[in-house]
Amino acid sequence: IVILIRLIISIIFGLLSGLILGISITIWVCLLAILRTPASIIKMVYLTATTTEKVFTHRCLDYPLRIVVLILIPISRLLFVGGLTLYCIIFGTMNYIGQLTKRMWTCEWHDWSIYDDIKLSQDRSDDEDEYFTTLYVLKCLCAMVPGILLGILPFIPFAIMVLLISLYRLPINIYKTMKVALFTVVLKWDLKIGALLILPVIHVVFILVVFVTALIGSFFHFVYVTTGSITNSESPFHRWDVFRNGLEKYYEGHQNFTGENQLGRFDHPTGIPSGWRGETYQIPIQRILKWQWDFLVCCFLLLISLPICFTGSLVIFTLKLVPSTFKLWMNVCEDIPIYCWPCTLLTLLLTPAGVILFSVLSIVAGTLKSFRVPAVYLVKGY
DSSP states (O other): OHHHHHHHHHHHHHHHHHHHHHHHHHHHHHHHHHHHHHHHHHHHHHHHHHOSSSSOOSSTTHHHHHHHHHHHHHHHHHHHHHHHHHHIIIIIHHHHHHHHHHHHHHTOOTTOOGGGGGGGGSOOTTOHHHHHHHHHHHHHHHHHHHHHHHHHHHHHHHHHHHHHHHHHHHHHHHHHHHHHHHHOSSBOHHHHHHHHHHHHHHHHHHHHHHHHHHHHHHHHHHHHHHHHHHHTTSOTTTTTTHHHHHHHHHHHHHHHHTSTTTGGGTOOTTSOOTTOOSOOBOOOHHHHHHHHHHHHHHHHHHHHHHHHHHHHHHHHHHHTHHHHHHHHHHHHHHHSOGGGHHHHHHHHHHHHHHHHHHHHHHHHHHHHGGGHHHHHHHHHOO
16 A cells, blocks of 8 residues: 555656646746747858858859748748757656656655756757758758759650650561561461550550650659759759650660560561570460469359458457457556656557557458468469
């Protein structure tokens, strides 16, 4: 009973005194940060206006970016003060509650200094590296606007040029591939007919896929390289050489496809490819029929195993939901020291949600286990 009363008194004392101390320290830190805000803003404005080597130079778009950063400096400082205050009021208060609960429980007060806990608010006005880092981040954020506005200019022409190259090479690609498919001795008549019917569709789908890929990929690429160039005080067009190089490589890829090393190996007047060893290919009718039969059997097995696995997983993890929650609560209360009771309380409150999420994921995983039945059939048969 004495230990229980002492425990309750320690928790109540830690909660009340920790709240008071945490709020007090938060107010103190916030006031210090506010008092230092003018000096910090003046220092950042001075560095922004005078620096010519770090962050800002006299090249390209650094002049307008310098002006925009000068405008954003007070906002960034206010956001820092707000974030510091929020951090102190949440994590600092929880820390003080735990520390004071521990001190009350162990009766050890001699080695604790409150001054050590507020050092994060100490003045850093002489640390220019911190200011240059902040200025560089602001410059990166500001450079994203012209980076996006200028980066969107080449991506549509680039994608259109890729499309035009694909359309320009389409007739020769279709002619070469269909010629090979028609006259080669490697393919038998059934596979030749299938290839002649499918090849035009494949070429059209290839053009669409390449166009969409070029459209999306070039957008992000040009925006990224343009923003990076502006941030590094370079010309926005410094790394746009990919426009020409990319188109040249793509056109060379089409030429190589119909060249001697790839499609040209099979394009022989006799229909016999270079280095041919007598292999021939045809549509595997028996194998296709076997695949169809296996597909039907797998669907039948899945229809049986899916409800069983889902129902079993649902029943098992639903029944284990409440016992698992209580078991975790017991483990938390046993393993975490008393002075961490704020974290313990938060853990106890979040434990049911975590158990429910784990149960849902386990039910999904148990349901997916049903696919093992057709997988075993495909590997080992009946």
